[in-house]
Amino acid sequence: MSRNYAGLSRERIIVEALHIISGRGLGGLSMRRLGDALEVEAMAVYHHFPLGKEQLFNAIAAYVTSPSPTGTALGAEAAEEEGRDTEEGGPDSVEVVDPGPWDARLTDWARVYRARLLEYSGALSLLVHRAPRTEADTATRALVHGAFTEAGLSGDDVERAADALYSYCVGAVIHEVRHRDDEDAPDGAEREVRFRFGLRSLLRGLTAADA
Amino acid sequence: MSRNYAGLSRERIIVEALHIISGRGLGGLSMRRLGDALEVEAMAVYHHFPLGKEQLFNAIAAYVTSPSPTGTALGAEAAEEEGRDTEEGGPDSVEVVDPGPWDARLTDWARVYRARLLEYSGALSLLVHRAPRTEADTATRALVHGAFTEAGLSGDDVERAADALYSYCVGAVIHEVRHRDDEDAPDGAEREVRFRFGLRSLLRGLTAADA
DNA sequence: ACCTGAACACCGTTCAAGT
DNA sequence: ACCTGAACACCGTTCAAGT
Numbered sequence: 337m338s339r340n341y342a343g344l345s346r347e348r349i350i351v352e353a354l355h356i357i358s359g360r361g362l363g364g365l366s367m368r369r370l371g372d373a374l375e376v377e378a379m380a381v382y383h384h385f386p387l388g389k390e391q392l393f394n395a396i397a398a399y400v401t402s403p404s405p406t407g408t409a410l411g412a413e414a415a416e417e418e419g420r421d422t423e424e425g426g427p428d429s430v431e432v433v434d435p436g437p438w439d440a441r442l443t444d445w446a447r448v449y450r451a452r453l454l455e456y457s458g459a460l461s462l463l464v465h466r467a468p469r470t471e472a473d474t475a476t477r478a479l480v481h482g483a484f485t486e487a488g489l490s491g492d493d494v495e496r497a498a499d500a501l502y503s504y505c506v507g508a509v510i511h512e513v514r515h516r517d518d519e520d521a522p523d524g525a526e527r528e529v530r531f532r533f534g535l536r537s538l539l540r541g542l543t544a545a546d547a
Numbered sequence: 548m549s550r551n552y553a554g555l556s557r558e559r560i561i562v563e564a565l566h567i568i569s570g571r572g573l574g575g576l577s578m579r580r581l582g583d584a585l586e587v588e589a590m591a592v593y594h595h596f597p598l599g600k601e602q603l604f605n606a607i608a609a610y611v612t613s614p615s616p617t618g619t620a621l622g623a624e625a626a627e628e629e630g631r632d633t634e635e636g637g638p639d640s641v642e643v644v645d646p647g648p649w650d651a652r653l654t655d656w657a658r659v660y661r662a663r664l665l666e667y668s669g670a671l672s673l674l675v676h677r678a679p680r681t682e683a684d685t686a687t688r689a690l691v692h693g694a695f696t697e698a699g700l701s702g703d704d705v706e707r708a709a710d711a712l713y714s715y716c717v718g719a720v721i722h723e724v725r726h727r728d729d730e731d732a733p734d735g736a737e738r739e740v741r742f743r744f745g746l747r748s749l750l751r752g753l754t755a756a757d758a
Numbered sequence: 759a760c761c762t763g764a765a766c767a768c769c770g771t772t773c774a775a776g777t
Numbered sequence: 778a779c780c781t782g783a784a785c786a787c788c789g790t791t792c793a794a795g796t
Contacts, residue, residue: 341760341761342760342761344760344761361676366787366788366789367788367789367790368787368788368789376761376762377761377762377763378789379761379762379763379790379791380760380761380762382789382790382791383759383760383761384760388789388790389789389790460675460676461672461673461675461676462672463721463725464671464672464675464721464724464725465572465671465672465724465725466725467725467726467729493744495741496740496741496744496745497745497748499719499722499741499745500715500719500741500744500745500748500749502718502722503715503718503719503721503722503745504711504714504715504718504745504749505718506718506721506722507713507714507715507716507717507718507719507721508710508711508714508718510674510675510714510717510718510721511710511713511714511717513675513676514674514675514676514677514678515678518678529707530706530707530710530711533704533707533711534707534708534710534711534714534715534749534753536752537708537711537749537752537753537755538711538715538745538748538749538752539752540751540752540755541747541748541749541750541751541752541753541755542745542748542752544748544751544752544755552777552779552780553779553780555779555780577768577769577770578769578770578771579768579769579770587780587781588780588781588782589769589770590771590772590780590781590782591779591780591781593770593771593772594778594779594780595779599770599771600770600771
């Protein structure tokens with residue numbers, strides 16, 4: 337058992353780390369435990385994340401906030417850490433036009449985003465001090481910017497509305513996770529109702545004509 | 548130097564811990580370092596927090612979310628952990644009537660809450676999986692409930708609006724902390740403008756007549 | 759390039775002991 | 778009651794070495 341080509345990769349490591357986090361919490365993730373789960377010596381992880389646990393945490397944060405399970409965030413995040421530029425070609429090069437009216441686009445995005453954050457709720461606290469610049473993040477900005485512009489906002493108000501939307505979404509998921517074990521906590525269905533209620537209200541307030 | 552009546556207390560420990568967190572981050576807080584800062588052996592902390600670091604974290608979370616610096620949360624949190632009831636007399640026994648219209652009351656509360664979370668931003672991630680039941684928390688609920696009722700909401704909508712408000716406030720602070728070191732990050736004044744913009748919009752949307 | 763294994767400094771916590 | 782000090786199991790990370 338000397339040589340061990342375990343086929344380790346950044347993504348396999350991240351997925352296994354998230355599995356541990358989901359089972360034992362963020363504090364339960366140790367490099368040694370991660371190595372065990374990957375059937376590898378703990379130090380092997382350092383070959384893929386030379387900067388150690390902090391770099392792994394950044395990668396997890398990027399992974400969690402990127403909608404695609406195959407992890408488009410991996411390349412971008414690796415480039416970021418080593419000082420390279422992102423591999424993205426030109427600006428607006430992938431300008432995907434979503435179908436439907438602006439509010440449906442925003443609501444759909446929010447629903448997907450919430451679902452993903454809830455799926456990896458154990459890693460949520462990693463996001464408080466980390467805002468990884470992923471492809472998914474740029475795509476989201478374009479989508480939200482376009483939607484609010486279409487809704488009639490302009491100038492600084494577009495940025496302000498976008499910030500309010502992001503704030504509400506991550507805040508709502510955190511509020512949900514924080515309170516889901518309270519004695520009088522609402523069930524899953526009602527929690528989703530509340531999320532959509534708040535979202536609808538916020539969008540209405542953001543796009544109503546100013547007094 | 549055998550005997551050492553250091554005059555340790557839960558509050559002194561919490562304040563010192565927050566000082567360390569503020570300087571070196573949450574990961575920089577160790578029991579040994581905390582002991583050093585308090586000029587005491589690390590193990591002395593365990594006499595005041597017998598359940599260890601997790602209990603200390605809970606106490607910090609309660610302290611941070613309680614507006615009074617003297618920490619009204621301390622007693623409530625201690626009671627909670629040891630299974631005692633809170634010392635609160637009857638329901639609605641302290642029904643304080645705030646002055647001003649409902650939206651001013653909510654805006655004032657939000658401004659104070661945001662300021663406190665920003666002051667202890669290093670401890671923010673502790674709140675993601677902790678919702679300590681403090682006196683401040685009960686008072687806030689009464690205030691918010693009353694304000695939204697006065698605004699014309701009724702039934703489940705009051706709870707839903709309250710959840711949306713909490714969600715927005717903690718989400719906004721987290722969004723602010725997450726992005727304040729971005730290259731193109733807005734300055735402090737603009738960040739406050741954005742917070743109030745989003746808050747105003749949310750309140751307007753929450754209390755507008757349904758379509 | 760990819761992984762091992764020993765080593766080092768540090769950590770949370772227990773426990774018996776001191777005053 | 779309040780604090781000490783030694784001890785134990787565990788941790789992140791470095792480094793030299795193996796293939």
